[in-house]
Structures are given as C-alpha cells and as structure tokens.
Amino acid sequence: MVNRLKLFKLNWRNKTADLVVRPRYSSKLMLVVAGLAGALLIVAGSAIYNHAMDMAGFDRVAAIHRQQALRDELQHLRNENKILRAGLADAQRAVQMDQTAYQQLGKSLRDSADQILKLRERVAFYQDIISPADNIAGPRIQALRIERLPGPGQYRYRLTLIQALKHQQTVYGRATLQVSGVDKSGHSAVLTFPGATGKPLVVNFKYFQELRGTIVLADGFTPQRVKVSVATGGRTLEQSYAWPKL
Numbered sequence: 001m002v003n004r005l006k007l008f009k010l011n012w013r014n015k016t017a018d019l020v021v022r023p024r025y026s027s028k029l030m031l032v033v034a035g036l037a038g039a040l041l042i043v044a045g046s047a048i049y050n051h052a053m054d055m056a057g058f059d060r061v062a063a064i065h066r067q068q069a070l071r072d073e074l075q076h077l078r079n080e081n082k083i084l085r086a087g088l089a090d091a092q093r094a095v096q097m098d099q100t101a102y103q104q105l106g107k108s109l110r111d112s113a114d115q116i117l118k119l120r121e122r123v124a125f126y127q128d129i130i131s132p133a134d135n136i137a138g139p140r141i142q143a144l145r146i147e148r149l150p151g152p153g154q155y156r157y158r159l160t161l162i163q164a165l166k167h168q169q170t171v172y173g174r175a176t177l178q179v180s181g182v183d184k185s186g187h188s189a190v191l192t193f194p195g196a197t198g199k200p201l202v203v204n205f206k207y208f209q210e211l212r213g214t215i216v217l218a219d220g221f222t223p224q225r226v227k228v229s230v231a232t233g234g235r236t237l238e239q240s241y242a243w244p245k246l
Contacts, residue, residue, distance in 0.1 A: 129162050129207055137165035141228050141239040142208070146215070148246040153217040155246075159201075159228060162208040173232035175201035175211055180227070181243070184220025191217065203230060 128142060142160040149156055163171055176192060183189045193215050194200060201211050217223060223243040230237040 129164060132164040139163045139171045139232055141230060141237055144228055144241050146244050155215040157213055157215055159211040163206060167206050170206050171203060171232050173203040173230055175203055175230045178227045179223050180225050181221055181223040
C-alpha cells in the first residue's frame with residue numbers, strides 16, 4: 001500500500017513538470033506581423049521575377065524603347081494612311097471631273113457630227129438643184145420622210161421636190177401619196193392622201209418646195225409601201241418608197 005502511494009506521488013510530480021505556460025498575443029500585433037510577412041513575400045517575388053527575367057536576357061529599358069518605337073511607327077502609319085486617303089479622294093474627284101469633261105466632249109463631238117451631217121445633206125440638196133449627178137434638167141422628187149405621231153395610226157410626212165439645172169420656169173401641179181398594205185381582214189388595200197375631201201397638195205416652185213401633212217391609217221391597217229405622184233402639166237413624176245420601220 002505504501003509503495004502504491006509513493007508511485008502515485010511520483011507520477012503526479014512528473015505530470016506537473018510537463019505543464020507549459022504560453023504567452024497570449026493581441027490581434028493587432030498578429031495583423032502587423034501578417035502584413036509584414038505579405039510585404040516580404042511580394043518583395044521577394046518581385047526580386048525573384050526580375051532576377052529570372054535578367055537571367056533570361058530580358059532588358060526592360062530596351063523593351064520600353066521598343067514599345068515606344070512601335071507606338072511611333074503606328075502613329076506614322078496612321079498619318080500616312082490619312083495622307084493616302086486624302087490623295088485617293090483627290091484622285092476620285094479628278095476622275096469624276098475627267099468623266100464629266102469626257103461626257104461634255106463626247107456630247108460636243110456628237111453635236112458636231114450631227115451638224116456636219118446636216119451640212120452635208122444641205123450641200124447635197126443644193127448640189128442636186130444646181131448640178132445633179134445625172135445632169136438631167138427638170139423637176140424631181142428629192143426625198144420623203146415619215147414620222148410617227150402619238151395618236152394611233154397617225155403619221156407625219158415631209159415631201160421635198162426640186163427642179164434641177166434649169167430654173168427659168170415655175171413648176172405647177174398636184175401631189176398625192178398612196179399607201180399600200182394589208183387591212184385587218186388580211187386583204188391588200190391602198191389608201192390615198194389627201195383623200196377626196198382633203199385639201200389638195202399644191203405644187204408651185206422654181207428651185208424646191210417642201211410639202212408637209214398628216215397620214216391617218218385605218219384601224220388594223222398595216223402599211224408596206226408608199227408611192228408619191230406629182231402631176232405637172234401633162235407630166236407625172238412617181239417615186240416609190242418602202243414604209244419605214246418606226
């Protein structure tokens with residue numbers, strides 16, 4: 001019994017000797033310590049990163065200069081692009097002006113060609129009066145022109161008569177136009193202008209005369225040819241023309 005009591009006392013002493021008293025720290029002190037540790041980690045990380053970049057051959061100053069050079073080059077390209085756009089706009093305006101000038105020039109050339117053609121026709125007209133190619137004197141049918149009018153079956157004609165070489169005597173007479181074709185029934189038919197109740201085409205000229213009038217075709221009539229007849233004092237002039245495609 002005594003031995004057990006001694007052993008209990010000995011064990012109690014040993015357990016008392018293992019008791020450790022630890023000091024308590026405030027929360028503010030712990031935050032400061034954590035902040036310092038974080039700052040040290042950031043500085044250490046930055047130092048390690050810079051050291052690694054230096055070890056890899058990275059030159060920060062050269063990189064900054066390169067970046068600035070790229071920015072300068074980009075600005076230069078933008079300025080050059082702006083200049084090129086302005087030049088393109090000027091070129092487009094110049095092309096438009098040239099096109100306008102070419103159009104005006106083309107119109108002037110066409111107008112000149114039309115005037116030349118009219119002058120040639122007029123010269124040929126007077127030449128037929130003064131000195132015809134066949135050198136035959138007397139009245140003749142020089143030309144017949146037909147134009148379509150807005151109304152259905154309505155046309156306008158212009159008949160030109162001349163007297164070649166000799167112009168001492170006046171030519172008197174009557175002129176008629178006979179339009180041959182097919183009526184709406186498919187039969188051949190001839191229409192005479194002016195009709196029996198129309199005003200006659202009086203011929204009276206020394207050098208030339210132009211007769212104008214209107215032709216009104218019957219409904220469904222298809223014209224094919226037109227014959228001009230001019231009766232002048234016992235002599236009749238005749239000339240046949242194909243109906244123009246209008």
